Amino acid sequence: MRELALIEQIRRDFGSAGSRAVALGIGDDCAILRPPAGTEVLVTTDFTLEGRHFRRDLHSPESVGHRCLARGLSDLAAMGATPMTAFLSLALPADLVTTAKGRGWIARFFRGLRSLAGRHDITLAGGDTAQSPADAILADIVLLGTAPRGRALRRSGAKPGDALYVTGALGGAAAELSSMLAHNVNPAKGSKAGEHPQTFPEPRVGVGQALLRRKLATACIDISDGISTDLAHLCRSSGVTAELEQAAIPLHPLASKLSPAAALSAALHGGEDYELLFAAPASVRMPRQLSGVPITRIGQFRHRQATRPLITLLEPDGSRATLEPQGWEHFSGR
Amino acid sequence: MRELALIEQIRRDFGSAGSRAVALGIGDDCAILRPPAGTEVLVTTDFTLEGRHFRRDLHSPESVGHRCLARGLSDLAAMGATPMTAFLSLALPADLVTTAKGRGWIARFFRGLRSLAGRHDITLAGGDTAQSPADAILADIVLLGTAPRGRALRRSGAKPGDALYVTGALGGAAAELSSMLAHNVNPAKGSKAGEHPQTFPEPRVGVGQALLRRKLATACIDISDGISTDLAHLCRSSGVTAELEQAAIPLHPLASKLSPAAALSAALHGGEDYELLFAAPASVRMPRQLSGVPITRIGQFRHRQATRPLITLLEPDGSRATLEPQGWEHFSGR
Incomplete structure (x- = not known):
């Protein structure tokens, strides 16, 4: 041939x-x-x-x-x-x-x-x-x-005060990959959507179109490189900072099977989840689902200030930590 | 970095x-x-x-x-x-x-x-x-x-009776490459356009635009894979056959330095010349140059017949040979 x-x-x-x-x-x-x-x-x-x-x-x-x-x-x-x-x-x-x-x-x-x-x-x-x-x-x-024309969602429109949302659940792609690496298996495709976030991720095309059509979002990005990296991109493009509420992050069932620390790491830095991260004015009544996909509010955007980190992680005990981008970068040797 | x-x-x-x-x-x-x-x-x-x-x-x-x-x-x-x-x-x-x-x-x-x-x-x-x-x-x-809209030149419009034209000169890219291989040199860029058809080929963007604007061509293809291969593509897409007049083929000066057989092979099969091959009705008065690039008539198109090869090469002595596609194909191991 x-x-x-x-x-x-x-x-x-x-x-x-x-x-x-x-x-x-x-x-x-x-x-x-x-x-x-x-x-x-x-x-x-x-x-x-x-x-x-x-x-x-x-x-x-x-x-x-x-x-x-x-x-x-x-x-x-x-x-x-x-x-x-x-x-x-x-x-x-x-x-x-x-x-x-x-x-x-x-x-x-x-x-x-x-x-x-x-x-x-x-x-x-x-x-x-x-x-x-x-x-x-x-x-x-x-x-x-x-x-x-002129309506495509960009990374650059988030405003201080906007709420931060994510589609679906996070950490699944990294969790499935670590399971594949541990068992050295190439899993057959399951029948349920979302069962294989690493091997058969579902791009959120319908959600993106709904956000555009219904004018719900001020900015949007996909989380292919991990939320810690992609949220930083969105913040830089929009000239804002973000507060991410750790307890609000929707964990994928496969990530929930990991230790709490590994699950959090998979959700924040694992990458390849192909979910959408977007900003919407706090006044918008966001549907619980769009195009059949759950939408979760996981934080908010704030003004940029010299003393404020780009992303602050609000931990369950109320403490605040700086979240550094640690997602996928091809030349970083990860 | x-x-x-x-x-x-x-x-x-x-x-x-x-x-x-x-x-x-x-x-x-x-x-x-x-x-x-x-x-x-x-x-x-x-x-x-x-x-x-x-x-x-x-x-x-x-x-x-x-x-x-x-x-x-x-x-x-x-x-x-x-x-x-x-x-x-x-x-x-x-x-x-x-x-x-x-x-x-x-x-x-x-x-x-x-x-x-x-x-x-x-x-x-x-x-x-x-x-x-x-x-x-x-x-x-x-x-x-x-x-x-609707005006882009395609491979599929050549008609029996149309004349066959080529831009510039052929065989230069293959000739420069064989010189590079022989002397193992990486030539510095010369100042004259067309001096380095292998290393700095000039895509014929202006010629293509002129052909479209002036409605001169019925079909067009670039000769990146060699004329024997690309003319066959054009013939198949248009449902015609072609007669190629060997003596009319414009040889690049670098190809002319090769033996006659090597020069002909470079021109017909060498590839990477990035010239345009096009069809035009015989009634069209074709300019000698378009966008500063010489245009040469090198043959004509004929009806498709079961007994007729896709491309016939008319040799200088008047004999006719079947020209088989021998140009670049990535998986052929050439």
């Missing part, structure tokens, strides 16, 4: 279904998109590199395909965007293309990607393929979405 | 200059683009992987940065698009980030990329960074452009 055969297979598998905005998909020098009138176009790109973002012995091919797309969908969700289409660049070690086992891996990877894509009505409109220069699978995905 | 510091440096270097269409660049979950009214959006993605697309001992960092962007610009050129913005995903081996020599490489890479970007009035609006899982530099670039 050479490059053209692989592209042909991808084209057949994905077809051009779903996306009215894709006027021309795979098969020319460029894809042609026609975003609806009155919209702006949102673009995000995310690497999924073997050894950095997944391990072939730990993550099933379906999980890798799912996560590859979920990363980009979560970025669109954080802006309140409607997904339009995806582009996948995929570099494969030679044996994945030449052996039946390898081709099986590729087929399962695309099954995972296609399953999530189908649920969000998007298809692959293009990308690139290459032989990997190393024994590592390298993927880079581009997601494009649309939002009504 | 950690990930955030690298992103900060990129953001500073590129600023938000040039692109009125970029409403929000680096620094949020997504970039926000506002394509001009009445346009459609063109998207292309291209890997630039060390060991597959360049060698660090052969290509200067400036050349790698330049080529990275040139690949995508050439795809936009082939559709007649106006470049809007670029997204770069870059995975670097740890030592490129931790050592002064490595950081020097990165700075020179971005200098090469920025120089070409500046000439096409585009900037980087986002991307991703990661530590490479191998000792190889991995880049994936996304280019977005716009074209008047």
Whole structure:
């Protein structure tokens, strides 16, 4: 199976279904998109590199395909965007293309990607393929979405006095990963949504769209790098500080099985939870759920002051601690 | 220099200059683009992987940065698009980030990329960074452009009877590469445009735009994989066959220095020339130059017939040969 055969297979598998905005998909020098009138176009790109973002012995091919797309969908969700289409660049070690086992891996990877894509009505409109220069699978995905012009949620709109909210539950991705590492298993996909926050995270696309449509949020970010890192990004972009109430943080059931200290660390710094963190005026009556996902108030924003840390953690005993960003950073050696 | 510091440096270097269409660049979950009214959006993605697309001992960092962007610009050129913005995903081996020599490489890479970007009035609006899982530099670039709605040049419009044209000259990229391999040198950038078709190819953005604006072409493709491969793509997409007149093929001066057989092979199969190949009705009076680039008629298109090869090469002695695609294919082991 050479490059053209692989592209042909991808084209057949994905077809051009779903996306009215894709006027021309795979098969020319460029894809042609026609975003609806009155919209702006949102673009995000995310690497999924073997050894950095997944391990072939730990993550099933379906999980890798799912996560590859979920990363980009979560970025669109954080802006309140409607997904339009995806582009996948995929570099494969030679044996994945030449052996039946390898081709099986590729087929399962695309099954995972296609399953999530189908649920969000998007298809692959293009990308690139290459032989990997190393024994590592390298993927880079581009997601494009649309939002009504001037309405996309940004990181920069939070105001002092705004309340701080989070979707779903935290720490699950890190907890599932530590369980996978401890037992060296590659869990089969469960049937319940949210059961596998590490291997099959659910990007909060519906929540982001609801926040935008109902004008509930002043700022939003996804928590792919851990709340301690991503809340700091939001605070810096908005020019505010945040108080995070530790007792209010919704723990994922998998995190709750850990020791209290490990659970807190997973929730604050674990990353990969793909939940949304957002700000809303204190006057807004926030629904308990949006798009079927629980919404929890976990703190508030305050003015920036020289003596005040960017993020203060209000501990259950009433004491206050400075929360330093300790989430995922690729070059930090973590 | 950690990930955030690298992103900060990129953001500073590129600023938000040039692109009125970029409403929000680096620094949020997504970039926000506002394509001009009445346009459609063109998207292309291209890997630039060390060991597959360049060698660090052969290509200067400036050349790698330049080529990275040139690949995508050439795809936009082939559709007649106006470049809007670029997204770069870059995975670097740890030592490129931790050592002064490595950081020097990165700075020179971005200098090469920025120089070409500046000439096409585009900037980087986002991307991703990661530590490479191998000792190889991995880049994936996304280019977005716009074209008047419904007007983008495609591969699929060539008609029997149309003339076949090519921009510039062929075989130069392969000829420069073989010279680099023979002398193991990394040539300094010359001052003349076109002097370094391998290391500093000039994407034909102006030509593509002129073809679109003046309605000169019925189909167009870039010759990044070699004319024997890319002309076959165009023929298949258009449902036609082609006759290529060997004597009419414009050879790059660097290719002319090779033996006649090697020169022909470089021109037909060498790839990486980043010229445009296009079809135009025989009735069109084609200018000798477009946007300062020579245009040469090198053949014509004919009806598809079961007994006729996809591409026929008309040799100087009047004989006819079947031209098989032998250009670049990543998984073919070439």
